[in-house]
Amino acid sequence: MPDSTFLDSTELVLNMGPQHPSTHGVLRIILKLxxxxxxxxECIIGYLHRGVxxxxxNRTYAQFNPxxxxxxxxxxxxxxxxxxxxxxxxxNVEAPPRAQCIRVILTELNRIASHLLxxxxxxxxxxxxxxxxxxxxxxxxxxxxxxxxxxxxxxTHAFRIGGLLYETYDGFExxxxxxxxxxxxxxxxxxxxLTNNRIWIGRLKDVGILSADECKEYGVTGPVLRAxxxxxDLRKAQPYSGYEKYDFEIPIRQNGDTYDRYxxxxxxMRQSVRIMQQAVEAIPEGxxxxxxxxxxxxxxxxxxVSIEAPKGELGYYVVSDGSTQPYRLRVRPPSFVNLQALDRxxxxxxxxxxxxxxxxxxxxxxxIDR
Amino acid sequence: MRGLLNRIFLVDxxxxxxxxxxxxxxxxxxxxQYPAERPKVAERYRxxxxxxxxxxxxxxxxxxxxxxxxxxxxxxxxxxxERNEATKRKDLTTFTYDTSRCMFCGLCEDACPxxxxxxxxDFEMATYTREGQIWDxxxxxxxxxxxxxxx
Amino acid sequence: MADDQKPGGSEAAPPPGSEAAGQPAKPAPPKPAAAPPKPAAxxxxxxxxxxxxxxxxxxxARELKEAFGEAIGETSTYLGQNFIVAKPGSAIPILEYLxxxxxxxxxxxxxxxxxxxxxxxxxxxxxxxxxxxxxRVRVKIFIPDGYQPETAVGVHLTADWLEREVYDMFGIEFxxxxxxxxxxxxxEWQGFPLRxxxxxxxxxxxxxxxxLGIESGQ
Ligand code: SF4
Ligand code: SF4
Numbered sequence: 001m002p003d004s005t006f007l008d009s010t011e012l013v014l015n016m017g018p019q020h021p022s023t024h025g026v027l028r029i030i031l032k033l034x035x036x037x038x039x040x041x042e043c044i045i046g047y048l049h050r051g052v053x054x055x056x057x058n059r060t061y062a063q064f065n066p067x068x069x070x071x072x073x074x075x076x077x078x079x080x081x082x083x084x085x086x087x088x089x090x091x092n093v094e095a096p097p098r099a100q101c102i103r104v105i106l107t108e109l110n111r112i113a114s115h116l117l118x119x120x121x122x123x124x125x126x127x128x129x130x131x132x133x134x135x136x137x138x139x140x141x142x143x144x145x146x147x148x149x150x151x152x153x154x155x156t157h158a159f160r161i162g163g164l165l166y167e168t169y170d171g172f173e174x175x176x177x178x179x180x181x182x183x184x185x186x187x188x189x190x191x192x193x194l195t196n197n198r199i200w201i202g203r204l205k206d207v208g209i210l211s212a213d214e215c216k217e218y219g220v221t222g223p224v225l226r227a228x229x230x231x232x233d234l235r236k237a238q239p240y241s242g243y244e245k246y247d248f249e250i251p252i253r254q255n256g257d258t259y260d261r262y263x264x265x266x267x268x269m270r271q272s273v274r275i276m277q278q279a280v281e282a283i284p285e286g287x288x289x290x291x292x293x294x295x296x297x298x299x300x301x302x303x304x305v306s307i308e309a310p311k312g313e314l315g316y317y318v319v320s321d322g323s324t325q326p327y328r329l330r331v332r333p334p335s336f337v338n339l340q341a342l343d344r345x346x347x348x349x350x351x352x353x354x355x356x357x358x359x360x361x362x363x364x365x366x367x368i369d370r
Numbered sequence: 371m372r373g374l375l376n377r378i379f380l381v382d383x384x385x386x387x388x389x390x391x392x393x394x395x396x397x398x399x400x401x402x403q404y405p406a407e408r409p410k411v412a413e414r415y416r417x418x419x420x421x422x423x424x425x426x427x428x429x430x431x432x433x434x435x436x437x438x439x440x441x442x443x444x445x446x447x448x449x450x451x452e453r454n455e456a457t458k459r460k461d462l463t464t465f466t467y468d469t470s471r472c473m474f475c476g477l478c479e480d481a482c483p484x485x486x487x488x489x490x491x492d493f494e495m496a497t498y499t500r501e502g503q504i505w506d507x508x509x510x511x512x513x514x515x516x517x518x519x520x521x
Numbered sequence: 522m523a524d525d526q527k528p529g530g531s532e533a534a535p536p537p538g539s540e541a542a543g544q545p546a547k548p549a550p551p552k553p554a555a556a557p558p559k560p561a562a563x564x565x566x567x568x569x570x571x572x573x574x575x576x577x578x579x580x581x582a583r584e585l586k587e588a589f590g591e592a593i594g595e596t597s598t599y600l601g602q603n604f605i606v607a608k609p610g611s612a613i614p615i616l617e618y619l620x621x622x623x624x625x626x627x628x629x630x631x632x633x634x635x636x637x638x639x640x641x642x643x644x645x646x647x648x649x650x651x652x653x654x655x656x657r658v659r660v661k662i663f664i665p666d667g668y669q670p671e672t673a674v675g676v677h678l679t680a681d682w683l684e685r686e687v688y689d690m691f692g693i694e695f696x697x698x699x700x701x702x703x704x705x706x707x708x709e710w711q712g713f714p715l716r717x718x719x720x721x722x723x724x725x726x727x728x729x730x731x732x733l734g735i736e737s738g739q
Contacts, residue, residue, distance in 0.1 A: 046707070058721075062441075062477070065475075092600065130389075134393065144412075148414065150414060151412065152416055152474065157475045192385050192386065219677070237655050238655065299573070300572050300573075301574075304630075304659065317630065317648070328634045336682065337683070
């Protein structure tokens with residue numbers, strides 16, 4: 001019999017989720033604890049699995065378009081853009097310049113909306129209640145623009161393969177300009193609330209460090225990678241939809257901890273505003289729909305197209321057998337791959353940091369489980 | 371040194387409090403008084419479906435072409451028709467639309483060649499039963515009649 | 522799970538879909554009288570077309586051919602995207618070579634495609650990216666049902682979950698994988714959903730009946 005004292009510390013297995021408010025959905029994390037210290041984790045996912053890839057194989061190309069909005073539902077427009085670009089690549093067509101420009105504006109607006117929701121909920125997880133109200137208030141303005149543009153706020157179905165269905169509404173440009181002008185001071189305001197706050201710094205600094213090499217090893221992309229000092233953004237590296245025309249910076253930080261990821265995302269919102277401001281002044285005239293037939297029937301072939309979604313690299317690998325339905329449609333979700341690094345990030349940390357790290361990864365379970 | 375002073379005088383705290391104080395201004399308050407005040411949704415809003423009727427003669431605009439049913443990813447529209455020998459057209463007999471499975475993507479609306487099917491600005495579609503979500507032709511033509519709450 | 526009947530279901534009409542892709546505004550010339558429903562004939566089966574890929578000429582392709590010789594079946598490019606078809610056993614050495622010698626240090630995705638009529642039933646596709654070269658390449662292997670390709674976890678840690686997902690969806694087991702379990706579906710799930718012969722409705726109904734004791738109502 002092993003000699004154990006009354007106050008021996010034994011390992012404890014703790015279930016976090018799936019119904020835990022700070023897992024942002026239905027993520028279950030099994031934690032192995034030694035007191036406060038995390039010895040290891042395991043993620044159980046799949047509670048939200050709807051078989052999106054299988055649905056894709058049973059729908060026509062155009063019919064599948066609304067389903068992609070339901071993966072990363074806080075950044076539905078980015079999903080739609082990636083899917084449309086992938087099918088356009090297979091068809092070997094390009095959206096007309098006007099459509100591309102409007103796509104860029106809406107996608108950047110969606111990036112802001114997504115980051116705002118992240119900031120609000122992340123701050124809420126850490127214990128700062130105020131930012132969530134302000135963030136959702138500003139996000140509401142963005143959602144209103146979506147609603148006016150395409151008739152839905154969240155699952156927008158805004159883009160069509162080959163271009164756009166909806167022309168801009170009257171006053172669209174002015175509303176974007178107003179939003180940009182209104183929004184930049186708001187970001188400063190969030191920073192005023194959080195950046196120097198001692199509790200915020202205490203909870204985030206040096207928590208969940210992921211170095212650049214580890215990021216590459218785990219395939220982690222997006223703000224997490226940039227916070228580790230890798231200056232890589234698909235919008236710059238392999239520009240799509242006319243991103244090469246706009247002048248913007250890729251914000252990076254060096255430490256790769258949770259605080260840096262926060263700074264990177266804040267700066268990204270400012271850069272998104274910059275892109276929108278440039279794009280809205282230069283919306284070209286012209287058609288908004290490219291030359292695609294009524295029935296979309298790509299030739300036999302395959303293509304992998306990826307875009308920089310708010311969470312990282314979002315890829316679509318589409319295999320066509322020449323019929324009206326995709327033969328195979330694979331989605332490479334950024335959250336799924338990023339979540340894999342969770343274990344590395346919190347091993348050896350404290351239980352309370354788990355919440356911070358899950359929040360900083362900015363996962364959306366709809367996208368992980370598909 | 372500066373950092374130390376900042377810490378002693380709780381600068382970060384007061385900075386934050388000043389932000390919250392500024393946001394007390396009524397201009398920044400954003401609350402929708404929903405049941406009392408109905409929000410105005412956008413013109414292009416994709417809400418409750420409606421089957422339009424011709425205002426002149428009260429006949430339906432639908433020509434029973436079934437395109438909407440084929441366009442729908444969820445295959446939830448069922449159109450039946452019978453051939454009218456007199457006019458050599460198809461007359462619409464029934465039209466069912468299962469709103470419980472609809473994702474309001476608007477593909478059916480785009481597919482309709484005569485603008486008969488339309489997604490309108492109504493958004494209050496809750497029912498007490500599942501069956502109530504399946505709308506028939508009459509319901510589609512009249513539109514939902516939600517209870518209005520006033521206070 | 523949504524019902525995955527082909528839209529249009531029993532009418533057997535080929536779903537035209539894509540009406541949406543048309544015009545910005547709905548032009549609505551009222552259709553002249555009596556457009557009869559299109560005769561519900563599926564399009565005649567065409568001879569299986571092939572992907573019109575062109576050979577991929579580059580230093581990297583030559584280098585790989587030199588290093589691996591016979592093991593590399595094809596180096597092609599389609600729509601500006603390069604891919605390599607390799608012998609099943611040599612996928613991992615190729616990934617390793619690409620990572621160490623050519624800087625393809627980021628494994629973007631591992632996935633599979635099911636071709637039930639082919640002798641080698643599955644494609645396993647590795648998508649790689651190199652940060653320094655800003656270049657993507659796909660490595661494909663064709664494997665028969667039951668073949669266990671080697672795991673890529675030793676080369677790229679990110680392959681862990683991606684391979685588990687391939688196993689979950691296609692039933693391809695990766696030899697040497699540390700944790701070859703289902704990831705998205707419940708552990709006791711029968712069948713592999715993304716195989717082409719997977720009956721969606723039957724599987725779904727059975728699971729719902731066994732586990733929840735109700736009719737799935739689909
Ligand atoms: S809105 Fe979309 S899901 Fe709903 S009936 Fe129309 S096509 Fe079908
Ligand atoms: S597409 Fe329009 S006209 Fe045709 S059946 Fe549907 S509602 Fe009627």
